[in-house]
Amino acid sequence: TESNEKDTVASDTTASANALPKPLVSDIYTADPSAHVFNGKIYIYPSHDIDAGVKEDDEGAHFAMQDYHILSMDSINGKVTDHGVGLDIKNIPWAGRQLWAPDAAYKNGMYYLYFPVKDKSDVFRMGVATSKSPSGPFKAEPTPIAGSYSIDPAVFTDTDGQAYMYFGGIWGGQLQRWATGKYEKNGSKTDLGTDKAPALSAKIARLSKDMLHFDEVAKDVKIIDKNGKPLLGGDHDRRFFEGGWMHKYKDKYYFSYSTGDTHWLVYAVGNSPYGPFTYQGVIMKPVKGWTTHHSIVEFKGKWYIFYHDTELSGKTHLRNVKVTELHREADGTIEPIDPYST
Numbered sequence: 001t002e003s004n005e006k007d008t009v010a011s012d013t014t015a016s017a018n019a020l021p022k023p024l025v026s027d028i029y030t031a032d033p034s035a036h037v038f039n040g041k042i043y044i045y046p047s048h049d050i051d052a053g054v055k056e057d058d059e060g061a062h063f064a065m066q067d068y069h070i071l072s073m074d075s076i077n078g079k080v081t082d083h084g085v086g087l088d089i090k091n092i093p094w095a096g097r098q099l100w101a102p103d104a105a106y107k108n109g110m111y112y113l114y115f116p117v118k119d120k121s122d123v124f125r126m127g128v129a130t131s132k133s134p135s136g137p138f139k140a141e142p143t144p145i146a147g148s149y150s151i152d153p154a155v156f157t158d159t160d161g162q163a164y165m166y167f168g169g170i171w172g173g174q175l176q177r178w179a180t181g182k183y184e185k186n187g188s189k190t191d192l193g194t195d196k197a198p199a200l201s202a203k204i205a206r207l208s209k210d211m212l213h214f215d216e217v218a219k220d221v222k223i224i225d226k227n228g229k230p231l232l233g234g235d236h237d238r239r240f241f242e243g244g245w246m247h248k249y250k251d252k253y254y255f256s257y258s259t260g261d262t263h264w265l266v267y268a269v270g271n272s273p274y275g276p277f278t279y280q281g282v283i284m285k286p287v288k289g290w291t292t293h294h295s296i297v298e299f300k301g302k303w304y305i306f307y308h309d310t311e312l313s314g315k316t317h318l319r320n321v322k323v324t325e326l327h328r329e330a331d332g333t334i335e336p337i338d339p340y341s342t
């Protein structure tokens with residue numbers, strides 16, 4: 001295929017057991033890594049950061065990405081292959097600008113790449129593209145997924161085969177502009193500024209059997225504290241900001257996410273894909289850079305967290321993906337990670 005001819009071995013991430021995680025690739029900038037195990041290998045679906053010369057603002061205009069490169073690894077500390085361009089914004093008929101954090105899924109011989117991009121009216125929508133290969137190239141459907149909005153799709157397939165999309169992000173991710181159910185063009189640029197009301201929720205929608213549509217109107221992903229009370233908008237250390245991810249461990253559903261302006265990766269646990277999810281604690285302390293975005297995947301009996309920081313560039317919008325092992329207590333509690341300490 002066009003993209004597979006360009007496969008290059010981007011880096012050897014071999015590190016000794018005590019070394020800090022290294023950037024997985026260093027010849028391009030990558031962020032927002034969604035990792036999956038397909039055919040016994042790890043495939044990573046990251047954003048491809050570029051310097052488009054756009055001025056930084058609170059809405060993230062400087063994150064002006066234009067394509068995706070898909071990465072793969074045979075083993076965690078092994079070589080990383082960059083499969084070249086898997087999808088280009090110029091081949092998404094409805095896209096305007098800013099190709100942000102994607103995710104991928106597999107069903108019945110087909111791979112699905114889910115991506116947020118602003119449409120030509122500057123409203124984020126979710127698109128889907130398909131390929132017979134996990135490394136692409138992917139072909140975008142002609143229109144966005146009906147009923148989709150905001151950013152950061154994370155597609156989770158439950159053990160019964162049913163797939164769900166979690167999505168949403170406040171501030172530049174526009175979720176706060178959908179609080180009334182329709183897009184408020186002149187709505188808040190950040191959050192709703194209602195500190196004593198329940199925080200804005202991430203969303204969940206069941207996917208259709210063909211994986212190309214929502215099968216229901218998106219619902220709130222409710223996050224509550226240990227007393228059953230919803231987390232409040234003013235609780236910036238714990239409330240949902242963006243970058244949701246779902247994994248299942250011992251029949252419990254772990255919804256993890258970024259707190260954005262306080263820079264934590266945190267998690268909450270529930271008994272169903274829909275929640276509610278009870279807040280548990282921190283997964284990872286702040287990384288270098290403003291954004292923090294992750295995925296969690298099991299590979300050969302161990303659990304790993306993929307994430308990014310700005311080690312290579314020192315610039316907010318030019319990030320590099322990394323991976324480190326995730327450890328749990330016997331009761332499933334996740335041990336918090338300090339990304340700069342072994």
Ligand code: FUB
Nearest residue numbers: 063100101242243291293
């Ligand atoms: O990469 C652009 C945006 O930055 C993502 O969509 C967010 O999760 C944050 O990482």
